[in-house]
Amino acid sequence: MTLLQVRNLTIRFGHRVVVDDVSFELEAGQRLGIIGESGSGKTLTSLAVIGLLPDTAAATGSILLDGQELMGKSDREFSSIRGNRIGMVFQEPLTALNPLMRVGKQIAQPLRIHRGMRMTAAIARAAELCARVGLPDPERVVRSYPHQLSGGQRQRIGLAIALACSPSLLIADEPTTALDVTVQQDVLKLINDLVRSEGSSLIFVSHDLPVVSSMAERVAVMRSGQVVELAAVNELFGAARHEYARMLVDAARRSDDDFIRVSERGRK
Amino acid sequence: MTTLLRADGLSRTYKLPRTGVRSEKSVRHALVDMNLVINEGDKIGIVGESGSGKTTLARLLLGLDVPTTGSVSFLGDKLPLPDMRQFRRQIQVVFQDPRSSLNPRMSVEDIIIEPLECLGVEESHSARIEEVLSAVGLSHEMRSRYPHELSGGQRQRVAIARALAPRPRLLIADEPVSALDVLVRDEILALISDLTANLGLTLILISHDLSLIARLCDDVVVMQDGVAVERGKTTEVFRAPSHAFTKMLIASVPRLPTGQ
Numbered sequence: 334m335t336l337l338q339v340r341n342l343t344i345r346f347g348h349r350v351v352v353d354d355v356s357f358e359l360e361a362g363q364r365l366g367i368i369g370e371s372g373s374g375k376t377l378t379s380l381a382v383i384g385l386l387p388d389t390a391a392a393t394g395s396i397l398l399d400g401q402e403l404m405g406k407s408d409r410e411f412s413s414i415r416g417n418r419i420g421m422v423f424q425e426p427l428t429a430l431n432p433l434m435r436v437g438k439q440i441a442q443p444l445r446i447h448r449g450m451r452m453t454a455a456i457a458r459a460a461e462l463c464a465r466v467g468l469p470d471p472e473r474v475v476r477s478y479p480h481q482l483s484g485g486q487r488q489r490i491g492l493a494i495a496l497a498c499s500p501s502l503l504i505a506d507e508p509t510t511a512l513d514v515t516v517q518q519d520v521l522k523l524i525n526d527l528v529r530s531e532g533s534s535l536i537f538v539s540h541d542l543p544v545v546s547s548m549a550e551r552v553a554v555m556r557s558g559q560v561v562e563l564a565a566v567n568e569l570f571g572a573a574r575h576e577y578a579r580m581l582v583d584a585a586r587r588s589d590d591d592f593i594r595v596s597e598r599g600r601k
Numbered sequence: 602m603t604t605l606l607r608a609d610g611l612s613r614t615y616k617l618p619r620t621g622v623r624s625e626k627s628v629r630h631a632l633v634d635m636n637l638v639i640n641e642g643d644k645i646g647i648v649g650e651s652g653s654g655k656t657t658l659a660r661l662l663l664g665l666d667v668p669t670t671g672s673v674s675f676l677g678d679k680l681p682l683p684d685m686r687q688f689r690r691q692i693q694v695v696f697q698d699p700r701s702s703l704n705p706r707m708s709v710e711d712i713i714i715e716p717l718e719c720l721g722v723e724e725s726h727s728a729r730i731e732e733v734l735s736a737v738g739l740s741h742e743m744r745s746r747y748p749h750e751l752s753g754g755q756r757q758r759v760a761i762a763r764a765l766a767p768r769p770r771l772l773i774a775d776e777p778v779s780a781l782d783v784l785v786r787d788e789i790l791a792l793i794s795d796l797t798a799n800l801g802l803t804l805i806l807i808s809h810d811l812s813l814i815a816r817l818c819d820d821v822v823v824m825q826d827g828v829a830v831e832r833g834k835t836t837e838v839f840r841a842p843s844h845a846f847t848k849m850l851i852a853s854v855p856r857l858p859t860g861q
Contacts, residue, residue, distance in 0.1 A: 370782035513650035514809060518853040540783060543855035570858055584787045588812040589857045595815035596839035596851060 335397075336361040336501060336534050337382065342394035344377050344386065344558075351390075352377050353558040361501065364528065364535040366549030366566075368542055368581065374558040375538045379504045382536070383419050384411035398502070416443040420495030420533075422524075424507040426487035430479040436490045437463075437475025443497045462493040467523055485516035492524065499531055506538040521548060542585040546570070554578040603641040603676070605771050605803055606662055606692070610671035611635040613657050631657040633827045634671070641770065644797065644804045646818030646835065648811060648850065654827040655807045659775050662805070663694055690720045693764035697776040699756035703748040703763075709734075710744040713763050720767050733762040737792060754785035761792065771803040772796075778813070790816060811854050815839060823847045 337359040344352035352374040359365050369375040380386050382396055384406060396403040398418065403411070415421075423429040431439055440462055441455035450458065456475060463471035466489040479487055488508060495503055505524060509517040525548060528535045537548045545552055546566045554562040554569075554577065562569065562578040573579040613632040619625065632654040639645060647655050660666040662673055664680045673680045675688050682688055693716075696702040703712055710730060717726050734743060737758040748756055757777065764772055774793060778786040794817055797804045806817055814821055814835060821838050823831040823846065831844040842848045 370784070514811075514853045515650065515849050518855075541855070542783070543857050546858050547855055566858055580784055584783050585857060587787065588816065591816040592812040592839075592854060595836050 334361045335359070336363075336399060338395075338397040339378075339382065340395040340397075342378065342381060342392065342396065344374070344381060344390050344392045346390055351558050352381070352392075354394075355555075355558075355560050357553055357560065357563060359502070359534050359536065361534055362532050363551070364537065364549045366545035366552040367536065367538045367555060368540065368545045368552055369555035370540060372557075373555040375555045376506055378555070379421075379506055379536055379538050382502075383415055383421050383504055384408070385415075385421075413447070416494075416500075417447040417498045418500050419502045419504065420498070420500035422488070422491045422495050422503070422505040422508045425511050426484065426491045427479060427511075429491055430487060432479055435476055435478055436482070440475070440490065440493050440497055443494060447498050458497075459493070462497060463490075466490075466493045466496075466527070467519075468493075483516075484512050485520060488512060488520050489523065492520075492527065496527060496531065496533075500533060502534045502536065503528060504536045504538070507540070508537075509544065510539070510541075517544075524548070542581055543589070554581065604638055605641055605676065606637075606639040607674045607677075608635055608637040608658075608662065608671065609674070611637075611658070611661055611668050611673065612670045613654075613661060613666065614669045630827050632661070632668075635829055637662075637822070637829075639771065639803060639805065641803055642801065643820060644818045645806070646814035646821040647805065647807045647824060648809065648814050648821060649824035650809060652826070653824040655824055656775055657827075658824075659694070659773050659805070659807055663692060663773060664688060686720050689716075690722065690767040691770045692773065693767065693769040693771070694773045694775065695757070695760050695764050695777050698780045699753070699760045700748070700780075702760055703756060705748050707747070708744065709739075709746050709748075709751075709759050709762075712748075712759060713766050716763060716767050722767050729766055733765045736765060736796065737762045752785075753781050754788060757781060757785075757789050758792070761789075761796070765796070765800070769802070771805065773805045773807070775807045776809070777806075779808070779810070793817065811839070811850060823850065 335358055340356050342352055342355040343350060355378055367375045367378065381392055384403065386392055394404065437456050437459045440459035441452065444450045444455040444458055460471040460475050463474045468474045468486060468489055509520050512520060537545060539545045549566060551565050552569050553560045556577050562573060562575040569578060570582055573582050611632060612634055614628045614630050617627045617629055635658060647658060649655050661668050664685060713730050713733060714726050717729060730744065739755065739758050778789050781789060790813065796802060806814065808814055818835050821835045822829050825846045831838060831847045838847060839851060842851055
């Protein structure tokens with residue numbers, strides 16, 4: 334069953350076209366990676382899906398979620414979808430979280446808005462979600478402020494908020510770029526486990542090919558606003574058709590080879 | 602073999618603001634008892650996570666910060682030297698983000714001339730600019746450009762050109778490619794690799810990225826919380842890490858699918 338269908342999505346800032354005629358589909362439970370350099374339009378594409386494009390951007394085309402048109406919905410209409418049917422995790426958890434609000438309350442927010450839960454019940458559920466995303470001592474965590482947590486813990490909170498209402502689609506935009514490598518691995522594994530057990534679909538946006546290929550089944554390679562290649566991970570690594578995609582694969586392969594050559598660690 | 606730089610029992614602590622009215626001021630040990638010998642021609646990688654003391658070490662080696670205890674010596678003399686200009690000519694640095702390390706109000710030419718003038722380099726400045734620009738693969742026309750007119754990769758090339766201008770013997774590169782896009786990153790790495798080989802530069806490369814260290818460095822120092830927990834030949838450390846933290850770092854490197 335097709336969960337998300339993006340057709341001919343074009344985003345302009347004035348006369349500048351930043352996303353150019355992008356189309357892709359996502360089946361329920363499927364995981365799609367979007368990879369590209371900075372400025373390639375990968376973030377704007379994902380923001381369009383969740384209705385968070387800046388006011389100055391003009392978007393055309395069609396975005397269907399479960400057959401329902403999202404394009405042109407008012408902010409008000411969108412607010413019943415955002416955080417409910419689509420959840421999103423951002424790159425920098427310190428700026429994505431409200432520094433003045435205890436994290437328990439922030440996780441409770443979507444539950445109160447979309448599920449009509451009472452505060453106490455919602456906070457109790459927030460503690461369960463904290464445990465779910467692997468935070469130790471959830472009772473204490475829900476009472477803390479973002480600055481009292483480490484980067485990895487904050488990103489887990491971001492994940493708890495995004496998944497609070499069991500969305501059918503999770504969008505993760507560079508969720509581990511701001512984290513240390515050892516923490517990155519844990520958070521990636523967590524996202525993978527949660528998405529699988531919830532049966533959600535995933536759009537994973539990143540500039541890092543090894544990370545994307547470990548998270549997604551299919552990858553869309555974006556360059557200056559266009560999807561230049563859309564292929565299964567294995568196809569992409571086996572025989573990328575587009576030159577740019579091939580360059581990305583080669584670059585990743587080279588640094589992988591360097592590492593293998595030195596560490597002599599067999600491929601899995 | 603000449604020992605260029607040497608760190609003996611280097612420590613740096615920073616005072617933290619007190620957290621309550623009655624609480625004691627606490628200190629953060631950014632770097633603890635670091636010993637390091639850098640010989641001419643060495644290529645040393647310093648690897649660790651954020652907050653492990655990599656950059657603090659670089660600042661101390663550059664004489665940009667004063668150690669709490671311990672010392673840095675340059676060719677056998679302890680820092681600070683009476684005349685730091687000779688030191689600065691021979692030890693240059695490339696920082697992570699060229700957007701912030703290049704003065705936006707100076708043209709490329711002025712940026713590269715600045716160290717030549719400050720350090721009293723005698724040779725023809727104009728000729729030297731041409732040399733270093735071509736060494737980093739930038740065309741002659743770039744001389745009059747300003748940083749905002751350049752791409753990220755070009756900016757980092759300018760930063761490298763500036764570092765090379767006074768003919769240093771040691772180059773310290775602190776996360777030189779982590780602000781760059783993947784393909785550009787590859788070019789800059791190749792450039793650094795070529796330059797160190799052609800000019801016989803000694804290199805200290807600071808990074809959190811193990812594959813980068815694997816590519817460019819013969820030796821590696823692994824840091825955790827200000828302490829060098831493991832060091833040795835890169836191949837040996839990466840093949841058979843002995844410290845738990847090193848093992849964890851190596852296990853965390855994202856792997857590629859093989860692809861058919």
